[in-house]
Amino acid sequence: MNPPSAAAILLAVAAAIAALVIPFLGMPLLTDIDFRICALAMIAISWNMMAGAGLVSLGHSAFWGLGSYAAILSANDLGAPFVVSLVPAVVAGGLLGAGLARMTGRLRGIYFAISTLATSEGLRVLATMLPDLTGGGNGLYLDSTLFPGNAAISLAIPCGAIVAALIAWAISRSRYAFALRAMRNNEAASQMLGVAPIRFRVGIMAVAGAIASLAGAINAWHGGYLDPGVAFDLKTTIDAQIAPILGGVYTLPGPIIGAIATIAFEEFTRALFGGMVGISLLVFGLVLVAVVLVLPQGLVGLLRKTRRR
Amino acid sequence: MTNLLQLLIDALLMGGLYALMSVGLSLGFGVVRIINFAHGEFVMLGAYGAYWALTLLHVDPLLALPFLIVLGYLGGWLLFRGVVAWVLKAPALNQILLTFGIALVLQHIAVVLWTGDVRSAMPEYALSTTIIGDVFVVHGRLIAFLVAGTLIAALTTWLRYSETGRAVRAVAQNHDAAILMGINPGRIYALAFAMSTALGIASGAIVSFLINITPFMGFSILLKAVAIVILGGLGSIAGTVISAFILAIAETMVAYYVPEGAGWTEGVAFAVIVGILLVRPRGIIGSALAT
Numbered sequence: 001m002n003p004p005s006a007a008a009i010l011l012a013v014a015a016a017i018a019a020l021v022i023p024f025l026g027m028p029l030l031t032d033i034d035f036r037i038c039a040l041a042m043i044a045i046s047w048n049m050m051a052g053a054g055l056v057s058l059g060h061s062a063f064w065g066l067g068s069y070a071a072i073l074s075a076n077d078l079g080a081p082f083v084v085s086l087v088p089a090v091v092a093g094g095l096l097g098a099g100l101a102r103m104t105g106r107l108r109g110i111y112f113a114i115s116t117l118a119t120s121e122g123l124r125v126l127a128t129m130l131p132d133l134t135g136g137g138n139g140l141y142l143d144s145t146l147f148p149g150n151a152a153i154s155l156a157i158p159c160g161a162i163v164a165a166l167i168a169w170a171i172s173r174s175r176y177a178f179a180l181r182a183m184r185n186n187e188a189a190s191q192m193l194g195v196a197p198i199r200f201r202v203g204i205m206a207v208a209g210a211i212a213s214l215a216g217a218i219n220a221w222h223g224g225y226l227d228p229g230v231a232f233d234l235k236t237t238i239d240a241q242i243a244p245i246l247g248g249v250y251t252l253p254g255p256i257i258g259a260i261a262t263i264a265f266e267e268f269t270r271a272l273f274g275g276m277v278g279i280s281l282l283v284f285g286l287v288l289v290a291v292v293l294v295l296p297q298g299l300v301g302l303l304r305k306t307r308r309r
Numbered sequence: 310m311t312n313l314l315q316l317l318i319d320a321l322l323m324g325g326l327y328a329l330m331s332v333g334l335s336l337g338f339g340v341v342r343i344i345n346f347a348h349g350e351f352v353m354l355g356a357y358g359a360y361w362a363l364t365l366l367h368v369d370p371l372l373a374l375p376f377l378i379v380l381g382y383l384g385g386w387l388l389f390r391g392v393v394a395w396v397l398k399a400p401a402l403n404q405i406l407l408t409f410g411i412a413l414v415l416q417h418i419a420v421v422l423w424t425g426d427v428r429s430a431m432p433e434y435a436l437s438t439t440i441i442g443d444v445f446v447v448h449g450r451l452i453a454f455l456v457a458g459t460l461i462a463a464l465t466t467w468l469r470y471s472e473t474g475r476a477v478r479a480v481a482q483n484h485d486a487a488i489l490m491g492i493n494p495g496r497i498y499a500l501a502f503a504m505s506t507a508l509g510i511a512s513g514a515i516v517s518f519l520i521n522i523t524p525f526m527g528f529s530i531l532l533k534a535v536a537i538v539i540l541g542g543l544g545s546i547a548g549t550v551i552s553a554f555i556l557a558i559a560e561t562m563v564a565y566y567v568p569e570g571a572g573w574t575e576g577v578a579f580a581v582i583v584g585i586l587l588v589r590p591r592g593i594i595g596s597a598l599a600t
Contacts, residue, residue, distance in 0.1 A: 051402060056401065056402050056405055058405070058409070103583075103587060104586070104587075107586055109401035110344050110401055110404075110405060111586055113401075113405050114344070114535055114539065114582060114586070115582065115583060115586050117532070117535075118532070118536075118578075118579040118582035118583050118586075119579075119583065121532060121575075121579050122576060122579035122580065122583065125572070125573070125575050125576035125579065126576070128572060129569065129572050129573055129576070234528065238409075238413065241406060241409075245406060249402070276421065277420055277421070277424070277425065278417040278420030278421045278425075278524075279417070279421060281413055281416075281417045281420075282413070282414060282417035282418060282420070282421060284413060285410045285411070285412070285413030285414035285415075285416075285417060286410070286414055287410075288406060288407075288409065288410030288413065289392065289407060289410035289411060289414065292396065292399075292403050292406050292407045292410065293392065293395055293396070293407070296399070296403060
């Protein structure tokens with residue numbers, strides 16, 4: 001991989017600073033958009049990390065939802081304050097990722113994708129059917145005495161996104177990047193060359209799972225309410241894949257650019273069609289189909305192509 | 310004991326419907342090698358088709374069925390030629406995301422056109438029953454079972470004996486050898502995809518008088534169908550039919566014998582998916598590839 005240009009580094013740092021500063025400007029609308037972009041960037045980076053190793057996830061809501069429940073339950077039942085409650089969320093997400101990697105050890109492509117889908121739906125059923133723990137279908141409110149204030153939460157999410165981006169960057173600069181790319185292209189061949197796919201799979205999925213769980217946990221504090229439908233919403237899974245696809249799959253800036261573009265798109269369709277139910281997801285679907293057909297390299301690919309000309 | 314008999318009859322009637330839902334998915338995967346995540350949405354569209362035929366035109370779902378099948382076939386053919394055919398050689402990632410996107414589009418077209426309201430088609434036979442001995446048979450379920458059985462039998466016969474059906478099987482078994490025998494695989498793919506869509510629409514039409522119709526019904530149907538297809542072995546019609554009955558029986562038993570079972574039934578399909586992928590990814594009658 002080529003070292004990033006000075007302009008790219010500058011842009012990335014500027015974006016990071018902007019994401020951190022916006023919550024303090026006292027503009028609720030902008031703060032909200034900042035929050036959503038950062039949360040989406042986190043799950044998009046996480047999704048892209050797995051896709052980079054050839055693991056297509058259709059179940060990112062599993063990590064997200066598990067993280068949400070881990071944070072809220074440790075706060076409500078154990079009295080954990082905001083930052084402390086994020087720890088069990090990260091651990092739970094990492095364990096789910098590693099466990100799923102172990103379990104699906106030999107599955108690839110579509111089979112892997114289906115097993116992630118089944119996992120997230122299975123967790124949703126589990127959360128519904130264990131009302132003593134999760135409040136079941138009635139849902140569960142965060143203990144409001146623990147609420148750390150909007151500023152802390154609005155600051156936590158850009159921090160999380162920056163950490164996620166740095167982890168992705170560190171992986172892309174390390175030699176693991178080569179092993180993961182080899183796994184994506186041909187897992188059997190990579191094994192022949194001395195890569196132990198299962199080790200890398202467990203590692204990358206633990207990291208990706210922890211990141212997505214962290215995003216879900218922070219978002220749960222932001223929302224203050226959880227039920228199985230909210231926690232394991234299919235929309236999370238869809239978002240997690242749309243952003244990197246739109247931005248440019250397998251690339252470093254792709255998920256982040258995609259997250260910004262996706263939220264911009266969402267706001268745009270909302271402004272255009274107002275409260276018409278379903279339109280925004282309809283447009284999402286069309287974008288997904290169009291991007292896969294016309295622009296498989298995403299916006300990053302488009303940028304690179306125009307620059308080369 | 311009669312209780313058990315009643316449960317088995319219920320499961321059997323349900324299994325026929327499950328089989329029809331999954332056979333389309335199985336056909337599409339076996340031939341085109343793409344798991345169509347929009348299959349549940351075809352079922353949803355079929356259900357709406359039958360619902361509108363009944364409420365607006367006062368046409369019985371069973372009479373509307375042939376028209377819906379033809380419409381589904383044409384729609385599936387267009388969708389394949391226009392969209393799906395472009396990703397046949399693309400990586401699995403693109404194929405998965407594409408059909409997922411199609412599902413999203415169809416689902417929300419339904420939301421926009423028909424709102425998220427829950428509807429149900431209620432022809433006269435939907436709730437009437439016959440009592441045989443101690444067993445209640447709901448006519449709607451029985452009719453659904455018979456229609457499903459007929460359609461599956463027709464499909465199998467067509468695949469087995471007709472010239473085109475044999476070409477479809479040839480492409481499914483060995484794509485390259487089929488080309489050498491003078492079969493045009495592009496045509497067969499389009500045909501199989503269109504047929505698979507038509508089967509989805511058909512199961513939707515008969516589901517319309519059994520369960521509630523909403524724009525979001527497709528997803529859980531898709532997951533059940535995926536569970537069944539994986540259990541049976543991807544691409545095996547016989548395996549699909551057998552495992553449809555297995556899932557139906559398992560769900561019925563869980564609903565009845567497990568405390569609060571009705572809630573857990575939703576989980577049976579996922580348990581099946583995870584279990585079978587871990588233990589025997591080829592399915593029970595597995596001829597499909599494990600890649």
